[in-house]
Amino acid sequence: MTVRRPTPSQTVGPFYGYALPFPEGETPAAAHHPDAVTVHGNVHDGAGAPVPDALLEFWQPGPDGSRTGAPGSMRRSPTDAGFLGRNGTDFTGFARVATDADGHFAVRTLPPGGVPYLSVVVFARGLLHHLHTRVYLPRALAEAPRDALLDSLAEERRRTLLADEEGERRYRFDVRLQSDGTHEETVFLAFE
Amino acid sequence: MSTRPQDPPALTQSAIDAEIAAERDAYAERLADGLPPVHHPDRGYRPYRSSVLRHPEQPLVAVDDPEAVELSGPVFGVTDVTALDSDLTRQHLHEPLGERTTVTGRVLDREGRPVRGQLVEVWQANASGRYAHQRDDHPAPLDPNFTGVGRCLTGEDGAYAFTTIKPGAYPWRNHDNAWRPAHIHFSLFGTAFTQRLVTQMYFPGDPLFPHDPILQSVTDESARQRLVAAYDHSLSSPEWSLGYRWDIVLDGPSATWVEEGR
Numbered sequence: 001m002t003v004r005r006p007t008p009s010q011t012v013g014p015f016y017g018y019a020l021p022f023p024e025g026e027t028p029a030a031a032h033h034p035d036a037v038t039v040h041g042n043v044h045d046g047a048g049a050p051v052p053d054a055l056l057e058f059w060q061p062g063p064d065g066s067r068t069g070a071p072g073s074m075r076r077s078p079t080d081a082g083f084l085g086r087n088g089t090d091f092t093g094f095a096r097v098a099t100d101a102d103g104h105f106a107v108r109t110l111p112p113g114g115v116p117y118l119s120v121v122v123f124a125r126g127l128l129h130h131l132h133t134r135v136y137l138p139r140a141l142a143e144a145p146r147d148a149l150l151d152s153l154a155e156e157r158r159r160t161l162l163a164d165e166e167g168e169r170r171y172r173f174d175v176r177l178q179s180d181g182t183h184e185e186t187v188f189l190a191f192e
Numbered sequence: 193m194s195t196r197p198q199d200p201p202a203l204t205q206s207a208i209d210a211e212i213a214a215e216r217d218a219y220a221e222r223l224a225d226g227l228p229p230v231h232h233p234d235r236g237y238r239p240y241r242s243s244v245l246r247h248p249e250q251p252l253v254a255v256d257d258p259e260a261v262e263l264s265g266p267v268f269g270v271t272d273v274t275a276l277d278s279d280l281t282r283q284h285l286h287e288p289l290g291e292r293t294t295v296t297g298r299v300l301d302r303e304g305r306p307v308r309g310q311l312v313e314v315w316q317a318n319a320s321g322r323y324a325h326q327r328d329d330h331p332a333p334l335d336p337n338f339t340g341v342g343r344c345l346t347g348e349d350g351a352y353a354f355t356t357i358k359p360g361a362y363p364w365r366n367h368d369n370a371w372r373p374a375h376i377h378f379s380l381f382g383t384a385f386t387q388r389l390v391t392q393m394y395f396p397g398d399p400l401f402p403h404d405p406i407l408q409s410v411t412d413e414s415a416r417q418r419l420v421a422a423y424d425h426s427l428s429s430p431e432w433s434l435g436y437r438w439d440i441v442l443d444g445p446s447a448t449w450v451e452e453g454r
């Protein structure tokens with residue numbers, strides 16, 4: 001079979017904000033779900049400045065380990081096509097959140113089943129090709145301490161993938177697109 | 193005599209053109225040295241100045257794990273879209289100004305298999321080159337009958353189709369007198385998160401191509417051509433619209449392909 005050559009990536013640019021984000025995109029966990037966890041943080045550039053026009057997407061297994069997701073991330077009104085948010089019952093495993101004017105984002109989700117991490121894709125104006133990374137949750141990691149990716153990294157690199165547990169069910173995870181000279185650049189991933 | 197410090201000299205188009213040419217020469221040398229073609233832009237491509245502080249300097253870490261979650265991906269369904277979403281000319285009371293245009297094609301993976309039932313999202317400027325976004329301060333008119341956002345799900349054969357108007361070129365501030373060629377932004381999902389793609393589709397024959405550092409960030413000539421739609425007269429509709437065809441091939445591995453069914 002002939003292998004096709006891929007369509008190249010191009011930057012998401014500055015104006016995706018009225019197209020890609022959708023209501024409740026940042027909250028795949030149903031409102032008031034007792035198991036919900038919040039992951040929040042900042043996206044920074046190589047000068048340490050916040051990136052106010054980044055878009056993050058999260059993908060993960062359901063709490064039961066299922067990787068099939070569920071459709072309906074963006075429920076729509078059948079009458080006026082407006083966005084109704086999520087349906088509140090199905091867990092899609094998919095979140096999308098834009099950074100705010102301070103470069104900050106927050107998602108509320110359920111702990112992933114079977115793996116200790118959330119998969120993340122980062123888009124931004126200025127970024128010609130999106131980046132993959134992972135948020136490792138310390139509690140989940142404590143239950144399954146061996147991870148091939150984490151084990152392959154030097155300690156200071158490894159640390160960039162570990163969320164800080166700030167409080168009950170609340171985690172901090174910053175993305176650094178480039179080192180600012182003080183802080184380590186986030187580990188970004190390639191899948192071949 | 194003025195003591196006011198001089199403004200830094202403007203970064204001219206010819207300076208950017210020279211940088212673009214240098215990047216292309218460096219790439220040609222790589223090919224001549226026997227290195228394989230590169231399909232995607234180098235994230236550190238300097239003629240696009242916004243990339244300078246926003247690209248990683250460390251190499252990406254290869255993940256070679258058949259159990260990686262990224263080899264699966266989100267799914268979408270009928271509740272995610274409405275019939276009006278794929279016709280950007282019918283989302284307001286009246287019709288937008290501009291050349292009515294249809295864009296259609298198929299979404300495939302690298303083996304040529306159709307990507308079925310997945311979400312395609314588009315956004316674009318209006319016919320005057322203005323986005324319906326509050327941070328777009330280009331002094332061109334907004335069109336009250338055009339938002340410029342569309343969505344659809346791919347069919348069984350991976351096909352998508354949008355009806356829209358042709359977007360205008362617009363200025364930006366990468367350098368002095370910088371203009372973007374007309375383009376439509378596309379966002380695509382494959383069967384795996386590894387196949388995620390955000391890109392831009394261009395219209396054939398645009399005189400701004402050689403001057404645009406975003407398009408030119410794809411230094412491989414044939415890869416760059418794959419971002420340009422083909423005018424297809426058989427897709428044009430008499431007394432109605434002009435038709436363009438643009439097929440999309442998603443990069444990246446997937447573990448979730450099921451040969452039959454689904």
Ligand SMILES: [Fe+2]
Binds near residue numbers: 317372
């Ligand atoms: Fe654009």
